[in-house]
Amino acid sequence: MISVYILTYNEQVDIAECIESVIALSDDVIVIDSYSSDRTTEIASRYPVKIVQHEFESHGKQRTWMLKNIPTKHPWVYILEADERMTPELFAECVAVSQSKEAIGYYVAERVIFMGQWIRHSTQYPRYQMRLFEKGQVWFGDYGHTEREIYTGPVGFLKETYPHYTCGKGLSRWIEKHNRYSTDEAKETLYQLEQGGINWKKLFFGSTEVERRRALKDLSLRLPLRPLVRWFYMYFILGGILDGKAGFAWCTLQAFYEYLILLKVDELRETNLESPYPNSLKYPDPEEPANPLC
Incomplete structure (x- = not known):
């Protein structure tokens, strides 16, 4: 058996x-x-679940706070977002690998469901996220609008996937969220351009999809005409054209998101604001008080 965390904020449609x-x-x-x-x-209170309230600061801090402060019945945990679903096949695989002790955590691939269909090609499928792990072995730091996992032991990749309903609350909610996300991504972009670099070895010879994808993102931050390049890459190179009308809409929205980030990068430069993430991926000390981490 494994324990499951579900992260929520105004999720009455999906919860x-x-x-x-x-x-x-x-x-x-x-x-x-x-x-x-x-x-x-x-x-949520209609179901036999435990509900805990905690003020949201960031995705990384929220995850690290709950891992440090919310006890679970089982040593292995799975993180589920409200617009995602667990499947019996995925859960069975999670239980099986948690008993094997071959790794401290596992990445799971998402299946993006948009406009009522699986966007198979233009989402870089299989695109993995760290979701299953042994408690106390994996932590999270902030990166842009989202988070990145931090660990020191061996990790693996599951075969089963989970559906992710990215637009279940409508396009207005999607646009509102990505307007907020683009602000954090612009700040992270500035920091990466000033302090980061491109890992060419991982880009071409990375041992996992995660390493290659993250190296590709570091490269993409430095490309001219980035929104147009991303649209062309997703629609023609990845095969978004095969995803039909929904694929065209998905690629176009992602290109718009990239353009919004670039506009906010220019805005931040004009106002001389500093990047807020100099220590965004610092490994949190489990012995520190449960205050803002990373």
Whole structure:
């Protein structure tokens, strides 16, 4: 058995289906809510889950806080977002590998569901995220609008995948979220351009999809006409054209997102703001007080 964390904020549209996808599989489901102003916690309270409230600061800090402060029944945990679903096949594989002790954590690939269909090609599938791990062995730091995992032991990759309903709340919510995300990405972009570099070895010979994808992102930050390059890469090189109308819309929205980031990078440069992430991937000390980390 494994424990499951579900992260929420104003997820009344998705939370019921998310919980129902996992509640029959795990006997320890914990909802970490960031003081939602909608009916998220009301709906979640109808199910046999534990609900904990914690003010959201960032994705990395929220994850590290819950790992340090919220006890679980089982030593292995899975992180589930409200717009994602667990499947019986994925859960069975999670339980099996958690008993093998071959690794301290496992990456899981998402299947992006957009406009009612799986965007198979233009999403870089299989695109992996660290979701299953032994508690106390994996932590998280901030990177742009999201987070990156930090660990020191061996990790693996699962065969099963999870569906991710990226636009279940409508395009207006998607655009609103990515407007916020682009601000954090612009700050991280400035920092990476000033302090980071391109790891050519990992770009061409990285041992995992994660290493190659992250090296590719470091390269993309330095490319001219980045939004157009990304659209062409996703639509023609990755094969987004094969995803039909939904694929065209997905590629176009991602290119718009890149353009928004570039505009905000220029805005930050004009206002001479400093990047806020000089220590964004610092490994958190488990013995430190449970205050803002990383």
